[in-house]
Amino acid sequence: MKQRVKLFQTGEHWCCVRGQRAVVIGGQRFSARDIQMLSPGRTLSSRLLRPISRLHLRLGSDGRAASSLPKELIKRHELEIDELRPLYMDFQATTPMDPRVLDAMLPYQVNYYGNPHSKTHAFGWESESAMETARRQVADLIGADPREIIFTSGATESNNMAIKGVARFYKTKKRHVITTQTEHKCVLDSCRILASEGFSITYLPVQANGIVDLELLEASIRPDTSLLSVMTINNEIGVKQPMKEIGQICRSKGVFLHTDAAQAVGKIPINVTDMKVDLMSISGHKIYGPKGVGALYVRRRPRVRLEPLQSGGGQERGLRSGTVPTPLAVGLGAACSIAQQEMEYDHQRVSMLANRLVQKITSELPDVIMNGDAEQRYAGCVNLSFAYVEGESLLMALKDVALSSGSACTSASLEPSYVLRAIGTDEDLAHSSIRFGIGRFTTEAEVDYTAEKCITQVSRLREMSPLWEMVQEGIDLKSIKWTQH
Amino acid sequence: MAAAVRSQVISLYRMMLTESKKFPSYNYRTYALRRVRDAFRANGALEDPRAVERLVVEGQQTLALIKRQVRHTHLNDLIWVTGDGRQREMGRINKYNYFAKNDDD
Numbered sequence: 001m002k003q004r005v006k007l008f009q010t011g012e013h014w015c016c017v018r019g020q021r022a023v024v025i026g027g028q029r030f031s032a033r034d035i036q037m038l039s040p041g042r043t044l045s046s047r048l049l050r051p052i053s054r055l056h057l058r059l060g061s062d063g064r065a066a067s068s069l070p071k072e073l074i075k076r077h078e079l080e081i082d083e084l085r086p087l088y089m090d091f092q093a094t095t096p097m098d099p100r101v102l103d104a105m106l107p108y109q110v111n112y113y114g115n116p117h118s119k120t121h122a123f124g125w126e127s128e129s130a131m132e133t134a135r136r137q138v139a140d141l142i143g144a145d146p147r148e149i150i151f152t153s154g155a156t157e158s159n160n161m162a163i164k165g166v167a168r169f170y171k172t173k174k175r176h177v178i179t180t181q182t183e184h185k186c187v188l189d190s191c192r193i194l195a196s197e198g199f200s201i202t203y204l205p206v207q208a209n210g211i212v213d214l215e216l217l218e219a220s221i222r223p224d225t226s227l228l229s230v231m232t233i234n235n236e237i238g239v240k241q242p243m244k245e246i247g248q249i250c251r252s253k254g255v256f257l258h259t260d261a262a263q264a265v266g267k268i269p270i271n272v273t274d275m276k277v278d279l280m281s282i283s284g285h286k287i288y289g290p291k292g293v294g295a296l297y298v299r300r301r302p303r304v305r306l307e308p309l310q311s312g313g314g315q316e317r318g319l320r321s322g323t324v325p326t327p328l329a330v331g332l333g334a335a336c337s338i339a340q341q342e343m344e345y346d347h348q349r350v351s352m353l354a355n356r357l358v359q360k361i362t363s364e365l366p367d368v369i370m371n372g373d374a375e376q377r378y379a380g381c382v383n384l385s386f387a388y389v390e391g392e393s394l395l396m397a398l399k400d401v402a403l404s405s406g407s408a409c410t411s412a413s414l415e416p417s418y419v420l421r422a423i424g425t426d427e428d429l430a431h432s433s434i435r436f437g438i439g440r441f442t443t444e445a446e447v448d449y450t451a452e453k454c455i456t457q458v459s460r461l462r463e464m465s466p467l468w469e470m471v472q473e474g475i476d477l478k479s480i481k482w483t484q485h
Numbered sequence: 486m487a488a489a490v491r492s493q494v495i496s497l498y499r500m501m502l503t504e505s506k507k508f509p510s511y512n513y514r515t516y517a518l519r520r521v522r523d524a525f526r527a528n529g530a531l532e533d534p535r536a537v538e539r540l541v542v543e544g545q546q547t548l549a550l551i552k553r554q555v556r557h558t559h560l561n562d563l564i565w566v567t568g569d570g571r572q573r574e575m576g577r578i579n580k581y582n583y584f585a586k587n588d589d590d
Contacts, residue, residue: 088512099513099554106557345523441512 074396086402087446091439092235092263092381093404097331098288098440104334105290108327116326117315127326134333138295141336142261142280143271150296150316151324151332155262155283156186157309158296159229161320162258162279163190165306166227167199174226178202180212181422182239183231184260191229208424209373210239218249227256232264236419236435237372238381240268247276256304262286262294266339267347267378272297278304282336284328288440289335293328296320346440347379353438353447354379360451365458371420371433385425385433388468389461394434397457401450405434490537497544498525504548507555517551 079085088096108130114123116131132146139146152158167177179191181203191201202220206212212230221228228250233240243259250257257276262283264270272280280297284290298304298319312321339346362368367387386394391405405417416430425433436450462468467477498521505517531537 096512099508099517099558100550102557103550103554345520441516443512443515 074392074399084400086400087449088402089436089438089442089446089450090402090404091437091442092238092286092435093437094285094291095288095439096441097290098335098338100338101289101331101334105327105331108330112326114326116324117313131324131326131329134329137333137337138282139297141266141270141340142282142297143273144297145300147317148297148300150298150320151329152294152296152320153292154294155184155260155281155286156294157320158281158283158294159184159186159258159260160190161296161306161309162281162298163187163227163229164194165309165319166256166258166279166304167194168197168307169305170226171199174224176200176202176222176225177227177229178204178217178220178225178255179229180204180206180231182206182210182234182236182419183229184235184262187229187231187260206422209376210234210237210371210419210423211241211373211376212246214242214245214249217246218253221249221253221255225253225255227258229258229260231260231262232270233261233268233378233381234372234419235263235381236417237383237423238263238377238379239372240264240376240378242376243275243277247274250278251276263378263381266336266343267350267380269343272299282332284332284335287335287339290328290331293325293332295332342440350438350440350442351379353442353444354382354436356444357436357438357447357451358382358384360448361454364455369425369429371423371425380438382436382438383420383433384436385420385429386458387429387432388465388471389432389458391432391434393461394432394454394457397461398434398450398453401453403434403436403450487534490534490541494525494537494541494544497541497548501544501548501551504551504555508551509555509558513554513558521547 108127112123112126112130114121114125114127116124116127118124118127131151135146135149135151138144138149150158150161152161163177163179167174175198177191177194177199179187179201188203191203195201204212204217204220217228228246230241230243230246232243247257256278258279258281259275259277260281261270262281263286265280265282266287270280277297278299282295282297284293284295296319298306298317306319308319308321310321315321315324358370361384365386369385369387371383371385395403395405416425416427417433420430420433421427434454438447470480471477501521502518505514505521508514508517528540531540
């Protein structure tokens with residue numbers, strides 16, 4: 001008969017030993033079923049068995065198949081009365097709207113509400129001139145001509161238009177598309193759809209620092225490649241790709257270059273002529289603009305042809321039919337012009353705050369790994385992995401700071417982020433990674449609070465972790481033989 | 486700078502700071518105060534009267550913007566009556582984040 005051992009003394013948080021089937025403590029082996037938490041009703045075995053359901057299906061203690069256990073840890077709930085709102089440190093997911101942007105948008109929501117495509121009256125003319133001003137503001141930020149900007153409903157639509165549109169237009173002669181493994185889900189999904197239509201797609205691997213290998217990229221280009229898609233700044237690890245070199249390679253081989261610059265526009269200086277980019281996706285709500293609008297830059301010289309995704313009255317050069325939402329477009333334009341003015345100031349401030357955060361955390365805590373290259377990055381996206389701590393417990397412990405572990409679009413599934421997997425992070429480190437986003441409105445006090453909270457919670461969770469105890473004793477975890485239960 | 490212009494700039498600065506302190510949102514409030522202070526400091530050494538005048542006009546427009554936006558973002562302080570007749574302040578609850586009460590900037 002196996003002994004039941006109570007390992008954890010405090011009720012609310014526990015250390016989840018993911019992926020391990022048994023634990024060796026003090027020379028004695030305890031399997032998953034032997035360890036019981038104090039938390040009512042749930043045994044640690046049901047938590048342990050969840051991730052290894054991929055290997056073989058086992059039943060959790062409550063009889064349900066482990067893989068179908070819902071993700072219950074951070075429950076969605078209404079804030080209690082007098083519960084304070086969390087600090088916002090998730091600027092890669094979305095950004096609050098700048099008050100100047102709202103100020104620019106409001107007249108077009110209230111008074112100047114005409115359809116910009118009405119050519120016969122003042123409402124239409126005012127609206128159209130506002131839309132064209134916004135187009136010019138967006139174009140000035142990236143060094144383009146206003147005629148090359150198409151307003152869309154966001155970066156996802158822009159990515160879809162660019163990838164599917166270009167590939168389908170040139171499909172008679174060119175059937176190959178190249179992208180990377182760390183792209184945003186919309187890019188990867190568009191490529192998947194193209195693959196089902198008969199295109200061949202190459203998903204380039206990235207190096208351990210998150211940057212694509214230029215030689216491998218050049219070698220993957222075939223004579224029938226029509227498009228190469230690489231994102232400028234990654235939304236999960238903040239890594240900046242060498243766009244000038246990639247642009248050089250693509251231009252020399254006659255391949256169109258598309259980049260998803262949603263996280264990069266307005267934060268680092270971008271010039272489409274220098275980068276030799278043919279298509280660029282811009283998102284409004286990542287640069288302190290409104291949600292629901294974005295833009296696609298489509299080069300005119302040399303002309304890039306697209307098959308439109310959305311058919312209709314031929315607005316936006318025939319590439320994206322539909323009424324352009326004037327207030328949103330004005331908001332996007334205002335956000336771009338503000339970003340251009342404030343770029344230097346914001347960059348200095350965000351870099352200073354990010355260094356402060358990372359210095360504070362790494363000076364107090366050992367075994368913290370920053371994912372992604374240390375130099376070739378955007379400072380405001382800091383992705384840290386805390387070894388021997390479980391990511392979800394840490395997020396729960398940090399519940400008065402709004403953070404995310406990995407990207408918002410992948411957080412619904414139990415799998416660790418595919419970006420972290422692509423850069424070769426160990427699975428346990430990938431599960432314990434947190435992304436800190438710093439932006440224009442972050443204050444020193446918020447950064448200090450986050451750092452201190454993080455340090456205390458990580459230390460507390462590590463105190464409770466048997467793996468940490470073993471590491472402190474000097475046992476090398478890789479050398480333990482975990483036995484099959 | 487001429488004395489009249491200097492006093493105008495100083496009064497503009499003071500008014501902008503006063504209005505910025507009225508933002509209900511902690512992040513907007515701290516950003517406005519910080520940005521106004523840094524912008525005036527950065528341009529403090531400017532001598533060219535035309536450039537100074539241009540900046541003063543821009544400052545006045547920004548002051549009007551701050552006043553408008555303070556008013557707009559206060560809209561959440563409305564009181565409304567729920568279906569069962571109870572009064573509830575919409576948005577008042579959970580408006581403050583951790584720092585709202587303790588900020589000194």
